[in-house]
Amino acid sequence: EILELKRSNLSCQEKGIKIKKEINDVYKQVDDIAGTLAKHEKESSHLQSRLKQILTKEKQIDNNIIKELTDDLEQIKMNVKRSKGLFTPETGSIFVRLFLGQVNVKHLRENEKFRLKTEYEKFKKKTNPQFIIFVVLLLLYPHSSFVTTSWQIWLLYYYITLALRENILLVNGSSIKPWWIMHHYLSIAGSLTNLLFPFSEAFTYFLPQVTYFSGCQGLVQILTNRYQQGRLYKLVAMGKANIIDVTGESEGWNNDPGWTPSAMFLLPFLLFVQFFQLYNSFSFFYFAYQRDGNVEWQVYMCGLIFLLLGFGNLFTTISVYYQKWKN
Amino acid sequence: EILELKRSNLSCQEKGIKIKKEINDVYKQVDDIAGTLAKHEKESSHLQSRLKQILTKEKQIDNNIIKELTDDLEQIKMNVKRSKGLFTPETGSIFVRLFLGQVNVKHLRENEKFRLKTEYEKFKKKTNPQFIIFVVLLLLYPHSSFVTTSWQIWLLYYYITLALRENILLVNGSSIKPWWIMHHYLSIAGSLTNLLFPFSEAFTYFLPQVTYFSGCQGLVQILTNRYQQGRLYKLVAMGKANIIDVTGESEGWNNDPGWTPSAMFLLPFLLFVQFFQLYNSFSFFYFAYQRDGNVEWQVYMCGLIFLLLGFGNLFTTISVYYQKWKN
Ligand SMILES: CC(C)(COP(=O)(O)OP(=O)(O)OC[C@H]1O[C@@H](n2cnc3c(N)ncnc32)[C@H](O)[C@@H]1OP(=O)(O)O)[C@@H](O)C(=O)NCCC(=O)NCCS
Ligand SMILES: CC(C)(COP(=O)(O)OP(=O)(O)OC[C@H]1O[C@@H](n2cnc3c(N)ncnc32)[C@H](O)[C@@H]1OP(=O)(O)O)[C@@H](O)C(=O)NCCC(=O)NCCS
Incomplete structure (x- = not known):
């Protein structure tokens, strides 16, 4: 033997x-x-x-x-x-380069490409509860610098990972809109700003509002994640043929489901969060205006980031839905 | 046409x-x-x-x-x-999984594997001056929470990137000792602890000492990086044949240069930094002892991390040099 x-x-x-x-x-x-x-x-x-x-x-x-x-x-x-x-072979964006160096992240294998996507959605699903738990902790212990700082560090990790994976997905043929990646860069900037925010009057003033906002965002993210996973399952069902059919030119994963009921259902929630972002932006700027500009630079920065996030998200979402409606 | x-x-x-x-x-x-x-x-x-x-x-x-x-x-x-x-195909460690998901990071191409290594050393070389600049800023503005927090965030990025790349290198055949990766995990824990450190008496007490230590570390890192790049150049020179010779079983990059003069030159500097780490550890614990334990948990944590770093580095370095000496 x-x-x-x-x-x-x-x-x-x-x-x-x-x-x-x-x-x-x-x-x-x-x-x-x-x-x-x-x-x-x-x-x-x-x-x-x-x-x-x-x-x-x-x-x-x-x-x-x-x-x-x-x-x-x-x-x-x-x-x-x-x-x-x-x-x-490609590295893709400078962001991937910052973390992994200028190395090839393009996979030649269909199933490895697909793996990237499923792992990405799985990550979002797994981290959603953590997001919510942090919000609950923030509500319970609003004065603990330990909780607020941990939360910002966690967010930093969360957004960096998302941006890394999305960039790699992009190189591997995903049709994700560049704005959503930009969205995560801005979120990284936001977390950094908050980490550098001293525990001043402004910080304590805004903590509750930002916490409520994060709670809403967390809940809407759960809905969005469900929707995207639904898309993915459908893709797996249809894609099986695609993966085996290697002789033809595969069109990427480029099959917009269009104007589906689940996409419709999601819309009001997305709009709510996006208007909340604009409202946050307004609050920060108004706070600075009331104090004649006698505030830390972090207040302006937060205002600016929420402004960009709100408008960018709103604009992109509307154009995506308009596209779906036309199809 | x-x-x-x-x-x-x-x-x-x-x-x-x-x-x-x-x-x-x-x-x-x-x-x-x-x-x-x-x-x-x-x-x-x-x-x-x-x-x-x-x-x-x-x-x-x-x-x-x-x-x-x-x-x-x-x-x-x-x-x-x-x-x-x-x-x-492999993801390697759970650390890579946390950032990229359970995807394949093993490259099948020799030159892509080699690219990982050169990019890794290039990254270290590029970031060394940044490291030193931060130390200078810390010396100039020791009371600025902006500088100290930025420094900790930068360190977090630095160590995370190193650990990510080292794990990927490991999967791709590098013979890097697991301790050096553990060393970077501990450093990540250290940065997190410092980010969560309030600006208390203890923090201001230790800031100068830790800054001096970082300065020494930065300088020794420059020396280490030179040594490793020397190794890499030699490898490139010898490796050219290796990369083309795909029919034979390549032995990885496993060619210990042994007891070279440049390795010898490095040793006292390494030992100096490592004893400095042990001394730091002692200072933190002694500080807690003097105050009858009336200190933040961060003091103990820093003491513990420096202790582990010092002993682990010392032990690994000595065993590596002993190995070289035997060859
Ligand atoms: C509007 C929305 C529901 C449309 O989703 P969709 O139907 O998948 O849109 P598309 O057809 O344009 O998707 C194209 C690709 O981008 C991906 N994608 C779309 N929106 C994404 C997002 N926000 N994050 C990550 N990936 C996204 C899709 O998964 C798809 O990937 P694939 O090509 O790899 O299969 C989605 O973009 C979304 O959730 N946007 C809202 C995000 C937001 O505003 N967040 C604010 C706080 S919660
Ligand atoms: C002792 C030392 C100089 C030996 O280096 P060496 O001769 O390259 O050692 P080895 O032969 O064991 O190297 C094997 C592999 O590990 C890598 N390696 C060794 N030490 C490393 C380290 N500290 N970090 C990252 N990679 C390392 C080598 O590049 C080599 O990689 P390869 O297989 O991909 O070519 C090196 O380990 C070192 O610099 N250690 C000190 C680190 C330290 O104490 N830092 C504290 C603060 S500065």
Whole structure:
């Protein structure tokens, strides 16, 4: 028996060496393609500018030909861009670089890409209760600097993780709107501001309001998370075929469910939180105005961050829903 | 010309589809191997326990045979373990999981693995001056809560990033000692403790001492970083052959340079910092003792963290140097 295992182990080792070679071959081909794509990109841009030159010089050429050529070029450019998205290694944003360095975070495997998404949603689901627990602690012990500081540190961790994962998702073909990532950058800035906020009059004045706001946000996040997980389950159901069907060009996860009842149900809650953000912003600025500007810089910063968050979220949500409605 | 580009683009697309298929094939083989390896692991453990059973039952078997079989099994187990290190997808530690989720962070490409390491050392090099600048700011503005809090937040970021990257390096074949990662976890705990430290008598009492310590640490880190980059350059020089030589079993980056003059030069500085850590620990505990324990919990926590850091670093450094000396 041991002999048999030994033999099988040896053959497995040989296979391992063979596969290592194959892996390297495949990656060389991937590099090749990435190189060709970069070349095509340059060439098509070059041709496009030449076409424009010709157009301005000689006006008597057939319009149809020009149109066709331009369309062709556009088509090629789009193809190149899409293929680059699949094959060219990438770090993505500077945020990922700050934490992991300029390394490749693009996965070539469909199921690893999908894993990123499910882990992302799972993380949100797991952390929602923690979010709520912190809010309860804040309500119970509003004067404990230990609780408020822990809460800000936890938020920092929460938003940094989300932003990291979203950036990696983006590189791996998710169609998440850049605003939601910006939203988390702003939230990080907000947590940092609060960590640097001394326990002054302003801080204690705003603590209850911000705590109530966080409570609402936590509850709405639970709803949002449910909705997104619903989307994901549907995707898994439909996606099974997709993952196996590797010969075709998969279109990413780009299947907007459109104007669904669950999306409709979510809307008023989202709007409520977003108007709450604008109201918060107003409160901070009004506080500074009442005291003739005799307040810490953190008050202005909080006001500004809530303003940006409120408007950005409102604007993006409305445009997303408008898109859904048009589909 | 446009036509030509179009044709080339089309052929590139076809190639892309082919490669996608090949990638999937290779990954399927990798999965296959990972599966076989898992099976072999189980089988060899099983055989090992059976061998032990036989041994206890029948004492008259030839000792040589037993010895040979045991050695064979050990050999197989080691092979399996090493191959698993190469092929089985992994997240590594729970720390990576906290930030990125349970996703695969093992790279199959040699140059991507190497990239991780160079980016890691580059990060340390880039952040060293920032470290020193913060210490200078602390010396200039010791009473500014803005400076001290920013410093702790920056440290938090610094240590989290290091720990993340080191864990990913570990999965990708680095032979970094687990203690150095533990060291960074403890440092994270230290920063958190300091963030939660109110501006009390104890805090202001210890600020100068801790600042001087950080200054020394920053300077020694610069020396350490130089040494490690020297190691890396040597590795690049020797490694070129290694990266291309994919058919052989590469032994990781496991080439201890041994008892080099630069390692020797480093030793007294390292020891100085480590005794400084133990001295810090003593100061914190003594402070608590002098006040009959009437101090914040943060004082004990800092004392404990410095104690662990000092002893762990000392112990690991000595064992590493002893190893080098033996080689
Ligand atoms: C409006 C909303 C419900 C639409 O969700 P949707 O139907 O998934 O929207 P889209 O079709 O544009 O989604 C495209 C992609 O972005 C992701 N996405 C959308 N909104 C996201 C968000 N807020 N955070 C993270 N990812 C998001 C989707 O999961 C999808 O990912 P995929 O391509 O990997 O599958 C969603 O954007 C949302 O929850 N926004 C509100 C956030 C907010 O205002 N928060 C404030 C405090 S709670
Ligand atoms: C003692 C020391 C100089 C030995 O370095 P070395 O010769 O590289 O040691 P090893 O041969 O054991 O290194 C094995 C691996 O661990 C890495 N490594 C060693 N010490 C490390 C550390 N402190 N941090 C991160 N990585 C480290 C090496 O780069 C090498 O990586 P690789 O396998 O990816 O190439 C080094 O461990 C060190 O700097 N320790 C002191 C740290 C310290 O005490 N700091 C306190 C405050 S400054």
